[in-house]
Amino acid sequence: MLPERYEYRRARGYREYQFFSEGPKGKIRKLVIYSYLATEDGHAYYNLGFGDYDAVANELNDFAISNNLDRDKVLATVAATAEEFTRHYPGSRIVVKESTPARTRLYQMKIALHYSMIAEIFDIQCQTATGKSVPFRKGENYEGFIFERKA
Amino acid sequence: MGIVSKNKRNVKSKKTAKKKSSRYFEIPDLSNDPYILKKNEAAKAMLRKAGILSKD
Numbered sequence: 169m170l171p172e173r174y175e176y177r178r179a180r181g182y183r184e185y186q187f188f189s190e191g192p193k194g195k196i197r198k199l200v201i202y203s204y205l206a207t208e209d210g211h212a213y214y215n216l217g218f219g220d221y222d223a224v225a226n227e228l229n230d231f232a233i234s235n236n237l238d239r240d241k242v243l244a245t246v247a248a249t250a251e252e253f254t255r256h257y258p259g260s261r262i263v264v265k266e267s268t269p270a271r272t273r274l275y276q277m278k279i280a281l282h283y284s285m286i287a288e289i290f291d292i293q294c295q296t297a298t299g300k301s302v303p304f305r306k307g308e309n310y311e312g313f314i315f316e317r318k319a
Numbered sequence: 320m321g322i323v324s325k326n327k328r329n330v331k332s333k334k335t336a337k338k339k340s341s342r343y344f345e346i347p348d349l350s351n352d353p354y355i356l357k358k359n360e361a362a363k364a365m366l367r368k369a370g371i372l373s374k375d
Contacts, residue, residue, distance in 0.1 A: 179346040186344045201349065203359050206372055213371070215362040217355045226347055228354050265362040267354075299368040312365045 171282070173244035176200075182256040183214075185249040186221075191236030197221045198242065199228055200249045205263065211316070212260045214253075218246055230267055243278055251289060254317035265295075265312035272310065279313070280306045290315045 176187035185200040199221045202214040219230030236242075250262055266272040279286060283304065286292065293301045294310040301314070349355055366372040 177342065177344045180343050184346040186346075199346075199349075201346075201355060203355060205359060205363055205366070208366075208371055213362075213366060215359050217358050219354065221347070223347070226349070227352050228349060230354060230358070263362040263366065265358065265365045267358065267361070295365050295369050299370065301369050301371075312362070 170285075171244035172241050173248050174241060176245055176249060178249075178252070182253055185252075187245050189234060189236045189238055189242055191234075191238045193234055193236045196234050196236055197223070198245075200246055201228070202253050202257075202262065210259065212257065213263055213314075214257070214260055215263045215265070216246075216250070230271075240278075243275075247282075247286070250315065251317075254290075254315075258317065260316075262315040263312065264315065272312065275313070276308075276310060279304060288318075290317055 174187040174189070176185045178185045183202045187198050187200075189196040189198055197220065199217075199219065201217040203217055205213040205215050207213070217228060217230070219228045220234060221228055254260060254262065264275060266275060279292065283306070292304045293314040293316075294304050294308070295312045295314070296302060297309075297311055302308075304310075304313075363372060367374055
């Protein structure tokens with residue numbers, strides 16, 4: 169079963185997405201941004217940036233802990249944007265390098281939970297602390313992830 | 320009669336255009352956002368460590 173997610177809107181170019189988290193803390197504007205990093209061996213690498221948008225400061229904050237009791241729904245929405253982004257940027261690779269180890273562990277747990285569904289669409293390479301790229305294995309700790317849509 | 324029809328067509332096409340544009344949102348300018356810049360640097364460092372990007 170597909171996890172519940174929010175409806176989102178995209179900017180022209182399919183690299184930025186916006187949705188609103190709704191919960192006890194109110195309506196929180198979320199942005200998902202795929203920033204171009206580099207091209208190597210014919211693959212363009214994009215970094216996944218995601219967080220709460222503060223319109224007053226005009227900045228994105230991924231350290232914010234919203235506590236809006238909708239974490240899974242938010243992550244499912246981010247995953248949906250990755251699916252759409254890679255459809256429009258074939259051959260691209262999404263780099264996920266989180267700002268805190270706790271956040272990385274959270275992503276690991278969610279990848280493990282939905283692995284079969286994710287693996288139908290994406291190849292996942294995981295970066296170890298020693299700099300190795302290895303396939304995803306449940307229970308292992310990683311520094312980050314690289315997703316590539318399967319052909 | 321012909322003029323009325325033309326106007327109606329114009330009204331319809333404007334409505335359609337408005338509906339299409341609502342699929343998108345205007346992204347705020349975050350090109351110098353410290354969080355994004357820092358995160359991109361961290362991602363590049365990870366790719367360098369993995370040997371995907373060259374060290375220079």
